Amino acid sequence: MEYAIELKGISKRFGTLFANKNVNLQLKKGEILALLGENGSGKTTLMNMLSGIYMPDSGSIIMDGKKVSISSPEDSAKLGIGMVHQHFKLIERFTALDNIRIGLRDEKGLFLKKDTKNLVLTMAAKFGFDIDPDKLVSNMSVSEKQTLEILKVLCYGAKIIILDEPTAVLTVQEIDKLFKVLRKMKEEGHSIIIITHKLNEVMAISDRVTVLRHGEYIDTVVTAESNEKSLTELMVGRKIDLDIKCVPIEKTKPLLEIRDLTVRNDEGAIAVDHLDFYIRGGEILGVAGIAGSGQKELCEAIAGLRPIIDGKIIHKGENIVGLSPNKILEKGISMSFIPEDRLGMGLAPSMSITDNMILKNYKDPKGPFIDRKYAREEAKKVIEKLKVVTPSTETAVRKLSGGNVQKVLLGREIKSGPNVLITAYPVRGLDIGSSFMIYDILNEQKKKDVGILFIGEDIDVMMALCDKIMVICHGRLMGVVNSNHTTKEEIGLMMTGSLDLVDKGGKTAGIARDSAISETEENKETEEAGT
Amino acid sequence: MKKYHLVRRPVQSIKRLLVYYLIGIVISLGIGAILLASLGINPFEYYGRMLTIGMVGNKYAYKNFEGFLKVLVPLLITSLALGLSFKMRFWNIGGEGEFLIGAISAAIVAFNVTGLPRPVTIILMCVAAMLSSGLLGVAVAFFKVKFNTNETLVTLMLNYIMLYVITYLGKTKEDWNFFLDPKSARPIFGKFPETAIMDGIKIGNFNLLWSVIVAIVLVVLIYIYLKYTKHGYEIAVVGDSAATAKYAGMKVGKIIMRTMFISSALIGLAAGLTASASGTISETITNNVGWTGIVVAWLGKLSTPAIAITSVLIAILQFGCKTAATKYPSIDSNFADLLQGIILFSVLTADFAATFTIKKKEDAKNA
Numbered sequence: 081m082e083y084a085i086e087l088k089g090i091s092k093r094f095g096t097l098f099a100n101k102n103v104n105l106q107l108k109k110g111e112i113l114a115l116l117g118e119n120g121s122g123k124t125t126l127m128n129m130l131s132g133i134y135m136p137d138s139g140s141i142i143m144d145g146k147k148v149s150i151s152s153p154e155d156s157a158k159l160g161i162g163m164v165h166q167h168f169k170l171i172e173r174f175t176a177l178d179n180i181r182i183g184l185r186d187e188k189g190l191f192l193k194k195d196t197k198n199l200v201l202t203m204a205a206k207f208g209f210d211i212d213p214d215k216l217v218s219n220m221s222v223s224e225k226q227t228l229e230i231l232k233v234l235c236y237g238a239k240i241i242i243l244d245e246p247t248a249v250l251t252v253q254e255i256d257k258l259f260k261v262l263r264k265m266k267e268e269g270h271s272i273i274i275i276t277h278k279l280n281e282v283m284a285i286s287d288r289v290t291v292l293r294h295g296e297y298i299d300t301v302v303t304a305e306s307n308e309k310s311l312t313e314l315m316v317g318r319k320i321d322l323d324i325k326c327v328p329i330e331k332t333k334p335l336l337e338i339r340d341l342t343v344r345n346d347e348g349a350i351a352v353d354h355l356d357f358y359i360r361g362g363e364i365l366g367v368a369g370i371a372g373s374g375q376k377e378l379c380e381a382i383a384g385l386r387p388i389i390d391g392k393i394i395h396k397g398e399n400i401v402g403l404s405p406n407k408i409l410e411k412g413i414s415m416s417f418i419p420e421d422r423l424g425m426g427l428a429p430s431m432s433i434t435d436n437m438i439l440k441n442y443k444d445p446k447g448p449f450i451d452r453k454y455a456r457e458e459a460k461k462v463i464e465k466l467k468v469v470t471p472s473t474e475t476a477v478r479k480l481s482g483g484n485v486q487k488v489l490l491g492r493e494i495k496s497g498p499n500v501l502i503t504a505y506p507v508r509g510l511d512i513g514s515s516f517m518i519y520d521i522l523n524e525q526k527k528k529d530v531g532i533l534f535i536g537e538d539i540d541v542m543m544a545l546c547d548k549i550m551v552i553c554h555g556r557l558m559g560v561v562n563s564n565h566t567t568k569e570e571i572g573l574m575m576t577g578s579l580d581l582v583d584k585g586g587k588t589a590g591i592a593r594d595s596a597i598s599e600t601e602e603n604k605e606t607e608e609a610g611t
Numbered sequence: 612m613k614k615y616h617l618v619r620r621p622v623q624s625i626k627r628l629l630v631y632y633l634i635g636i637v638i639s640l641g642i643g644a645i646l647l648a649s650l651g652i653n654p655f656e657y658y659g660r661m662l663t664i665g666m667v668g669n670k671y672a673y674k675n676f677e678g679f680l681k682v683l684v685p686l687l688i689t690s691l692a693l694g695l696s697f698k699m700r701f702w703n704i705g706g707e708g709e710f711l712i713g714a715i716s717a718a719i720v721a722f723n724v725t726g727l728p729r730p731v732t733i734i735l736m737c738v739a740a741m742l743s744s745g746l747l748g749v750a751v752a753f754f755k756v757k758f759n760t761n762e763t764l765v766t767l768m769l770n771y772i773m774l775y776v777i778t779y780l781g782k783t784k785e786d787w788n789f790f791l792d793p794k795s796a797r798p799i800f801g802k803f804p805e806t807a808i809m810d811g812i813k814i815g816n817f818n819l820l821w822s823v824i825v826a827i828v829l830v831v832l833i834y835i836y837l838k839y840t841k842h843g844y845e846i847a848v849v850g851d852s853a854a855t856a857k858y859a860g861m862k863v864g865k866i867i868m869r870t871m872f873i874s875s876a877l878i879g880l881a882a883g884l885t886a887s888a889s890g891t892i893s894e895t896i897t898n899n900v901g902w903t904g905i906v907v908a909w910l911g912k913l914s915t916p917a918i919a920i921t922s923v924l925i926a927i928l929q930f931g932c933k934t935a936a937t938k939y940p941s942i943d944s945n946f947a948d949l950l951q952g953i954i955l956f957s958v959l960t961a962d963f964a965a966t967f968t969i970k971k972k973e974d975a976k977n978a
Contacts, residue, residue, distance in 0.1 A: 096621050385857060405860035417858070425858050428851035439848065439859045448840045 082144070084109045084240055084271040085130070085161070090139035092125055099125040102139070103297040105290050107240065112262060112272045114286035114303070116279075116315055118511040119482070122295035123275045124166070127242045131163035132156035157183070162233025163242040168225050170217045176200075176228050177213040180235050203235050207264050222370065223254040230261065234270075241265065242273045247281055249371060252539070252572030259285050277315075279308040280540070291315055316512050324516070324544035326563070327523050332361035335531040336382070336413070336500045339591070341391035343374070343381045343555075351377035353555040354391070356591050359500060359531035364522065366546030366563070367535040368571055374555030375535045376417065379504050382533075383415035384408040395500070409440055414498035416489050418505040426489050429478035433470060434459045436477055437492055462491035466521065483514030490521055501525055504535035519545055539568050553577035618970045628965045635961030639953040646949075650941050657935050664927060665934035673817040675934060680819075681888060682898065683926035684826045685710070685881040689900040690907035690922050691833050691915065692877035698837065698913050699850040699870050705751065705766025706901025708773035709875045712747050713740035713882030715777060718800075718892045721807035722789045729806045733821075733887050736807060740883030741876040748875025749868050756864035770901065778894055790892070800891050809887040822884035829877070834915040846870055903929075906955060910962070928954060 087105040091098065100122045107113050117123045128134045130141070132153040140147050143159060150156050156163075170179050177197055184196065200213050209227050217225060226246060233241055243262075247255045262272055262285060276282060282289055283303060291298040291314040298314050313319055337358040345351035351374040359365050369375060380386035382393055384405040393400050395411055403411075417425050427436050437458040438450060445451040459473040466487040470480055477485055486506060493501065503522070507515040522532055522545070536542045542549055543563045551558040551574035558574035559581025573579035644654035659667070664679050666672040689706050696703040703709075717736040724732055747769065754760040780790045784798040792801035811820035837843040845866045849856045856863050881900070886892050907925055911918035932947030 383858075384860075405858075409860065415858075425852075425854045428848045428855050430851045431847060435844070435847070438844075439855070442841055442844050448842070450839065450841050450844050452839075 082109060083107060084143070086142040087126070087130075088140050088142065090126065090129065090136045090141075092122075092129060092134060092137050098295045100129075100136075100292075101295050101297075103292065103295075105297070106300070107271050107273060108288075109271055110266055110269050111287040112266055112274060112285055114282040114289045115273055115275045115292065116277065116282055116289050116311060117292035118277060118315060120294075120511070121292040121315075123292055124244055125295075126292070127163060127244060127273065127275060130156060130161055130240075130242060157236055157238070160237060160239040161242070162236055162238025162240070164226070164229045164233060164244065164246060166244040166248065168229055170225060170228065172218040173216065175214050175216055176211060176220075176231075179217060179228060180213075180232050183232065183236055200231065200235060204231060206268070207231075207234065207261055209261065222249045223251075223257075226250070226258070227261075234265075239269070240271045240273070242275070244275045245277075246274065247276065247278065248537070251370060251575045252568050253576065255281070278538075279311055282311065283308060293317055312512070324519050324541060325523060326364075326545055326547065327526060329362035329526055329529070331363050332529060334358040335361050335396060336533075337392075337394040337591075338382070339392040339394065341378075341381065341393065342389040343377045343386055344389060345374075345377050350389075351555050352381065355552070355555070355557050357550050357557065357560060358591070359533055361499065361529040361531050362526055363547040364526055364532040364534050364545060365560075366542035366549040367533060367552065368539060368542055368549050368575055369552040370575055371537075373552050373575075375504060375552075377555070378552075379415055379417050379502055379535065382408075382413065382502060406443075409496075412497070412499040413502070414493045414496060414500070415502040416493045416504070416506065417502075418486060418489070418508045427477050427485065430476050432459075432474045432476055433463070433468075433480075433488055434473045436488060437462065437495075439492070441496070458492075458495060462488060462495060466491045466517070483510050483517075486510060486514070486518065487521075490518065494521065494525055498530060500531045500533070502533040502535075505537060506534075507541070508537070515541075539571055543568070543571075551575055557582055615969055617967045620966060620968050623966070628962070631961040631965040632958055635957035636954060639950075639957040642953055643950045646946075647942075650939075652939050652941065657939070660935040660938060661931035662927065664931045665938075673815070675930075677818060677820070678934075679926060679930045680823050681885075682930045683923060684820075684822045684888075685885045685898065686900045686903060686907065686926055686929075687826050687919060687922040688829060688881035688884075689878050689904040690911070690918050691829065692874045692881070693901075693904045694908040694911065694913050694915070694918050695833065695837070695846070695877070696871060696874040697908055699846045699867065701752070701755070701850075701867060701871060701874075702763040703748070703751070703766050703871065703874060704763055704901075704905060705748075705769050705875075706878055706904050707897050707899070708766065708770040708901070709744040709747055709878040710882045710885075710897045710901050711770075711773035711777050713744040713879030714886045714892045714896050715773075715780065716740045716743035716879070717883040717886040718790060718803070721803040721886070722801070725804055725806065727806065729808075729810065732806045733809055733883075736887055737880055737883035740879040740886070742879070744879025744882065745872045745876030748871040748878075752868040752871035756867055774894065777892070781894060800893055803887070803890045807887060808890040809884070820888055822888055825880075825884060829880075830915065830919050833877075837915060842866075842869070898929075906959075910958065 084107045086107070087103060090100055090103045092100040103122070103126055105126070115123050115127070125134065129136050130150065132150045132155050135151055141150060142148070148159060150159065171182070177200060180200055181192065181196060197213055204211050209231055211224070211227055211231060217228070220228065226249070230241070246258060250258060262274070265272060274285065286303045288300055288302050289306065289311060290300045291311070293315060301311075301314070339356055341352055341355045342350060343352040353374070355378065357365070367375060367378070377386060381388050384400070384403055384407070388401060395413060400408055400411065428439065434452060434455045438455040442450050456473050462468065463470060463473065468480070468484045468487045468491070470484060477488060480488065490503070490506060493503070506518050506522070510518065522534065526532060534542065534546055543566070546563050548560055549563050549566065549571060550560045551571055553575055554577065558577065558579065561570065561581070570579065574581065640658060644658075647654040647657050665675045669675060689710065693703060693706055716739040720736045720739045721732070724735055727735070751762055751765050751769070754765060755762045780788065781800055782798050784791060790800055792799050809820055809822060811818045837846065845856070845861055848859065848861065849863055849866050853863055856866070878901075882896070885896060889896070903925060907921045908918055911921040928951055929947070932950050933944050936942050936944050936947050
């Protein structure tokens with residue numbers, strides 16, 4: 081069998097750490113190979129060696145029976161390898177066409193060629209892309225940018241196309257569209273490697289699956305002969321219970337009610353647009369939306385970190401708008417936001433676990449001094465309770481692994497005994513085992529009648545974990561649905577704004593019938609959403 | 612294709628750092644020795660005098676120690692103060708300017724407030740110096756917080772503004788200019804009245820200036836301030852991640868302005884003490900502490916005890932070089948500057964070598 085590309089015994093080390101250790105991979109011509117593995121298992125590193133960003137320390141790359149050496153992205157492109165990176169490499173102020181031009185190597189001479197546009201249009205038509213070559217990248221949506229990235233590598237004549245977590249930023253409908261394009265590319269004889277850790281996508285699109293774990297090659301299996309459970313075991317290395325529990329709890333009156341909330345983002349544009357919703361004690365309300373739909377601004381507004389333009393935030397019947405972040409914290413509203421870099425907010429990375437424990441209440445002791453003894457006790461408690469793996473309480477947070485960092489953060493947030501817990505992307509970048517530990521922590525809080533606002537990325541997880549899911553699109557409420565009575569497709573449509581369930585049939589979604597606000601008794605006839 | 616690349620060492624060890632520093636110093640002293648020998652000077656003798664700051668076999672050893680302390684005190688206080696703002700990742704490189712405005716303010720008090728007891732006069736001088744320098748620092752911080760101006764550029768430019776202000780004062784022979792010596796026809800800075808000149812505790816012949824005691828107390832206070840107080844905690848959090856500080860409900864702008872006030876005011880205090888100890892001011896009163904202090908703060912890795920030790924070592928180097936140079940007619944104090952430069956350069960190189968290592972890229976081998 082002739083392979084499009086073959087990797088033999090590839091190893092790559094960063095310092096003392098092996099990112100890849102003796103990895104083998106074979107990509108057949110005209111197949112879609114899924115590269116599966118948890119975060120940090122070395123998938124991206126391996127692919128970066130194909131795209132010329134890294135050089136392997138040892139091992140060989142074989143194409144068409146010949147050993148090749150890829151020492152720069154230029155080499156990689158010449159060999160017909162194209163990679164679509166997770167973080168797009170596009171120039172925002174250029175048009176789609178100009179972005180493609182940058183890397184076109186056959187444009188010789190002083191002037192830009194006119195027929196490049198035709199080439200782009202033909203290519204787009206061939207694979208069924210919908211793209212306007214003269215549109216500025218800065219005006220494009222995430223899915224359009226991704227389309228452009230794929231089109232770019234196709235225009236460069238790539239025969240082997242690598243996609244690094246292409247679905248992470250897409251809605252369900254957009255994923256379907258992407259998969260259609262990928263199948264078309266396969267028919268045209270292209271070979272595709274798709275990096276992912278989402279099992280359902282692996283099952284849907286790939287022909288074969290290569291599994292990596294902790295940088296090591298585990299196995300390659302034919303997709304049709306495997307199932308999600310067996311793949312997980314290969315990926316994690318042990319049997320794991322894939323069911324996220326959603327514990328049913330007797331709900332209390334609304335704890336936190338948001339009415340007509342409007343907030344601007346840092347650029348001054350409206351980020352949260354007249355939003356209405358509420359959280360009861362003992363429930364997890366999921367927030368679904370495409371990245372940048374106002375999630376961050378919403379969290380910050382509730383925590384008192386961002387001024388609000390209009391609207392009310394009512395906690396136990398009392399408007400907390402205008403209170404200082406500390407006052408809001410004292411009322412038992414705790415917010416933890418895991419940003420993309422995972423360390424930027426909520427934790428001081430160079431400081432010890434001990435010092436991070438008192439970040440929000442370092443002012444409590446009287447006098448000018450901080451109470452480090454108390455902080456150390458708290459750190460010990462959190463480490464013990466959440467099984468944080470760390471050499472000591474004095475270890476700098478940045479030296480911990482991702483899962484442990486997030487445990488420290490959540491541990492600090494729940495130790496103060498909040499009654500409303502706002503948590504954004506708490507499992508961002510975590511492996512399956514750590515993620516489940518976080519879900520358990522959240523469910524435990526739920527049992528304590530805490531109202532939880534869970535801002536998530538993975539709709540499957542939200543549908544399993546949350547009681548209700550609120551969908552926002554460009555900061556506007558698209559509706560609140562009961563997670564038992566909805567489908568991924570419905571949520572996907574709402575995320576893109578094509579389905580709006582608010583104000584359907586006289587219902588005003590997002591306003592509680594038994595509101596704790598006394599002055600708005602006239603709203604009593606409004607229905608609970610989605611039920 | 613590049614065959615070698617720099618890699619950060621996975622483990623940082625204090626022992627390795629010290630060994631590298633030592634190697635760096637030995638190499639630079641070796642280079643200095645070659646230069647000295649080529650000028651016909653016995654390098655061992657020279658270095659012996661330098662490291663003992665000329666105190667061995669000297670009838671007036673106490674004078675040398677006094678001189679050494681006069682170099683040490685402003686450097687120590689300024690380095691600690693700069694460390695305070697660096698800890699917050701506020702790049703205050705305006706130590707020179709803050710020092711100069713403090714010295715000018717102290718001189719204003721010294722020349723105009725007469726008839727008060729000496730301690731009161733000196734305290735007034737120091738307060739004036741601290742306020743003026745502190746306000747200069749707050750102004751920089753204010754613009755940073757309000758308009759996000761670049762503090763590195765602003766403090767750098769202020770250094771020159773202040774340098775030209777004091778040069779102007781020192782060169783302008785006019786009736787209003789009380790800074791100048793009225794008896795001299797040429798414009799030179801005047802001597803402070805007797806009550807504005809610092810005295811100290813007499814230990815035999817040795818005069819322990821009050822400024823030394825102030826500096827030692829400051830080391831302890833700043834250590835406690837950074838390590839155990841709420842303010843110190845806030846500085847550490849803001850320096851580590853401003854987003855986190857904001858998220859924890861800290862008023863980041865206020866903390867930056869407060870810390871910059873303290874940092875600059877301390878430099879002002881150093882200036883006030885120095886002016887009072889030398890009994891006059893001049894364009895060169897800073898002895899470049901605003902610059903050297905940056906190096907000291909970083910060599911000390913922003914840790915208070917390490918900064919204290921480093922400034923003692925640098926002061927020995929500075930004062931020792933100059934003292935040793937006076938003994939030999941073939942070299943002057945410029946050689947001291949040269950040697951200092953070589954040593955600092957090698958220590959910084961050693962620091963780099965202790966943090967990073969050069970690795971050869973392994974070629975891809977056949978599996």
